[in-house]
Amino acid sequence: MKNIIVRLRNIEKIYGGKSVIDHLNLNVARGEFLTLLGPSGCGKTTTLRMIGGFEDTDGGQIFLEDKDVAGKAPNHRDVNTVFQSYALFPHMNVFDNVAFGLVEKKVPKAEIKKRVDEMIELVQLQGMEKRMPSQMSGGQKQRVAIARALVNRPKVLLLDEPLGALDLKLRKQMQFELKELQKKLKITFIYVTHDQEEALTMSDRIAVMNEGRIEQLGTPVEIYNHPKTKFVADFIGESNIFEAYIEEKKGNRISLVMESGKVELDAPDFEYDEMVYVCVRPENMKASMEPRDGFTLRGTVMEHIFVGSTIKTIIELPSSQLVKMTNPPEDEVIPVGTNVYLHWLPQKTVVMHTREDRVYEIIEGAGNEKEEQ
Amino acid sequence: MKKKKIGFRPLALCYACLFYLFLYLPIAVVVAFSFNTSQLNVTFQGFTFEWYGRMFENVQLMQSFFNTLIVAAVSTLLSVILGTLCAVGMYRFKFRGRETVSNLLYIPIVIPEIVLGIAVLAFFTMVKIQMSMATLIISHVTFSMPFVVITVRSRLAGFDPSVEEAARDLGANDWRIFRRVTLPMILPGVLSGAMLALTMSLDDVVVSFFTTGPDSMTLPIKILGMVRKGVSPDVNALSTLMILGTVLIMLAATFFEMRMEKKEEA
Numbered sequence: 001m002k003n004i005i006v007r008l009r010n011i012e013k014i015y016g017g018k019s020v021i022d023h024l025n026l027n028v029a030r031g032e033f034l035t036l037l038g039p040s041g042c043g044k045t046t047t048l049r050m051i052g053g054f055e056d057t058d059g060g061q062i063f064l065e066d067k068d069v070a071g072k073a074p075n076h077r078d079v080n081t082v083f084q085s086y087a088l089f090p091h092m093n094v095f096d097n098v099a100f101g102l103v104e105k106k107v108p109k110a111e112i113k114k115r116v117d118e119m120i121e122l123v124q125l126q127g128m129e130k131r132m133p134s135q136m137s138g139g140q141k142q143r144v145a146i147a148r149a150l151v152n153r154p155k156v157l158l159l160d161e162p163l164g165a166l167d168l169k170l171r172k173q174m175q176f177e178l179k180e181l182q183k184k185l186k187i188t189f190i191y192v193t194h195d196q197e198e199a200l201t202m203s204d205r206i207a208v209m210n211e212g213r214i215e216q217l218g219t220p221v222e223i224y225n226h227p228k229t230k231f232v233a234d235f236i237g238e239s240n241i242f243e244a245y246i247e248e249k250k251g252n253r254i255s256l257v258m259e260s261g262k263v264e265l266d267a268p269d270f271e272y273d274e275m276v277y278v279c280v281r282p283e284n285m286k287a288s289m290e291p292r293d294g295f296t297l298r299g300t301v302m303e304h305i306f307v308g309s310t311i312k313t314i315i316e317l318p319s320s321q322l323v324k325m326t327n328p329p330e331d332e333v334i335p336v337g338t339n340v341y342l343h344w345l346p347q348k349t350v351v352m353h354t355r356e357d358r359v360y361e362i363i364e365g366a367g368n369e370k371e372e373q
Numbered sequence: 374m375k376k377k378k379i380g381f382r383p384l385a386l387c388y389a390c391l392f393y394l395f396l397y398l399p400i401a402v403v404v405a406f407s408f409n410t411s412q413l414n415v416t417f418q419g420f421t422f423e424w425y426g427r428m429f430e431n432v433q434l435m436q437s438f439f440n441t442l443i444v445a446a447v448s449t450l451l452s453v454i455l456g457t458l459c460a461v462g463m464y465r466f467k468f469r470g471r472e473t474v475s476n477l478l479y480i481p482i483v484i485p486e487i488v489l490g491i492a493v494l495a496f497f498t499m500v501k502i503q504m505s506m507a508t509l510i511i512s513h514v515t516f517s518m519p520f521v522v523i524t525v526r527s528r529l530a531g532f533d534p535s536v537e538e539a540a541r542d543l544g545a546n547d548w549r550i551f552r553r554v555t556l557p558m559i560l561p562g563v564l565s566g567a568m569l570a571l572t573m574s575l576d577d578v579v580v581s582f583f584t585t586g587p588d589s590m591t592l593p594i595k596i597l598g599m600v601r602k603g604v605s606p607d608v609n610a611l612s613t614l615m616i617l618g619t620v621l622i623m624l625a626a627t628f629f630e631m632r633m634e635k636k637e638e639a
Contacts, residue, residue: 052542053542054538054542073541074538074541074542075541075542075543075544075545075546080542080543081538081539081542083535083538083539084535085533085535087533087535087536087538087539088536088539089536089539089540089553089554089558090536090558091557091558100540100543100545100553101543101544104543104544104545104549105544148539148543149542149543152543152544
């Protein structure tokens with residue numbers, strides 16, 4: 001495929017006999033902003049470092065524009081990295097930091113000056129060329145690190161939790177700026193983070209990783225609205241996840257039995273007698289005083305938590321499972337202790353198989369050819 | 374934490390004065406007698422620059438002084454190069470026996486110098502190498518290199534490895550990474566290691582005594598020999614000049630270090 005700039009094929013990484021990356025397949029399209037998202041230890045940084053050339057693969061291939069880059073050192077790959085710790089050269093000023101890569105490539109002095117100046121302007125650090133890294137704030141250092149990588153015009157920019165050390169407000173601003181920068185320069189970004197909100201706001205596509213594998217690959221909307229596994233539903237945003245048994249199927253309509261009640265909804269892909277997970281986002285959860293058609297879930301209102309833009313209500317089911325529900329603050333608040341009926345729009349339900357055939361689903365989700373059994 | 378300001382405390386002041394007197398009085402005496410008209414280091418009789426002139430006429434003394442400078446310069450240079458490479462290598466690579474290698478390095482520092490001297494002498498005799506300037510330099514490298522390794526390693530301890538990775542990512546090869554990133558960052562450690570090596574070599578008596586050849590007598594050994602006949606004032610004069618030289622080097626080093634720290638922190 002012409003549009004694919006980075007192709008990971010069955011890559012593996014083993015540390016001390018333990019597999020940390022397990023036959024991972026991933027295609028990154030030219031110019032896209034792809035995020036590797038997952039909890040710490042899921043292998044996202046290792047994957048990034050293998051693309052950058054800082055770690056060897058223990059199996060599989062990495063293609064950069066259809067060229068196998070296995071065994072090539074980072075200085076021979078057309079990618080650049082923005083490190084979590086910025087990794088600025090402490091003994092060089094901003095200008096020299098940014099110019100480093102160009103000096104190494106023996107670019108003529110006049111051109112270096114021109115390109116570095118352009119880059120410094122792009123990241124809005126004009127007038128700071130002579131500052132030393134130690135004289136700068138975290139946000140400014142981050143900009144230097146980004147400029148230092150981008151000035152080399154890499155085919156792909158790898159970013160390893162670049163905003164992890166910044167405070168919330170600055171992080172939000174930098175998220176926006178990074179996204180703008182990426183759109184403007186049309187450079188492919190592969191971005192590693194454990195912050196799901198960051199991933200959702202910035203990415204064109206997200207690869208949710210867990211235990212060395214990609215659980216799901218898709219656009220932020222797909223990932224949020226249609227998680228394919230319990231892990232994804234749990235990790236991205238808040239979810240109410242119920243275990244359920246399909247006791248009946250009529251046409252597309254299935255009847256689910258849960259510990260605390262019954263639900264009926266349309267789910268064509270599921271069969272009678274199957275165990276499934278049912279996932280409902282808190283913002284889709286509704287409570288009422290009267291039972292609704294198709295729902296027999298009951299619970300007791302336990303607590304209201306004011307979280308600014310919404311009010312979060314915790315409802316306890318007879319099984320002692322806690323259900324989260326968020327409502328706009330102007331909605332009427334049901335008093336604590338009231339018994340309520342839970343319901344939601346059936347089309348807002350996500351039903352997931354319990355068996356973990358994740359590899360199939362990744363590939364289907366990405367719209368790529370099947371590569372593995 | 375802010376340090377508490379203390380008022381005038383006579384006892385503490387007295388103690389401090391005595392402390393510094395103890396440290397510097399002997400040195401002051403040497404300096405004073407270098408300007409003494411009397412031959413004997415007993416009473417101060419009058420002021421003269423005579424011994425400074427005599428000193429330059431004393432060929433043997435001058436020769437041993439230059440020997441000392443050459444040995445110190447060459448052994449410091451070698452110690453710095455070998456020690457820095459060793460420290461960087463041990464920082465960068467994890468290999469079997471790394472801890473052992475690291476511990477072995479400290480042995481030359483810990484064992485008594487006399488043992489080291491005899492050991493080096495025995496070794497050179499065994500492999501049938503004539504004592505000369507070369508053997509002297511080699512033996513000096515033996516005891517000063519570990520100090521360079523220590524100072525450079527302590528500098529490397531707080532070193533963020535991703536800085537080197539960043540340099541590689543930006544297209545630098547191993548040599549360029551070392552030249553443009555690693556070395557400038559560890560330079561303060563290298564310099565203080567060099568200072569240590571230099572001073573150790575300049576005034577070494579014990580090891581040099583065993584490994585020096587007939588033509589490479591160093592100043593400390595020469596002076597030691599002269600002491601038997603009583604210290605002549607031209608030695609005082611030379612010592613005074615050396616003190617001056619050392620103080621100047623130290624001031625320069627401090628100044629340089631302060632400037633570098635300012636650059637890093639400010």
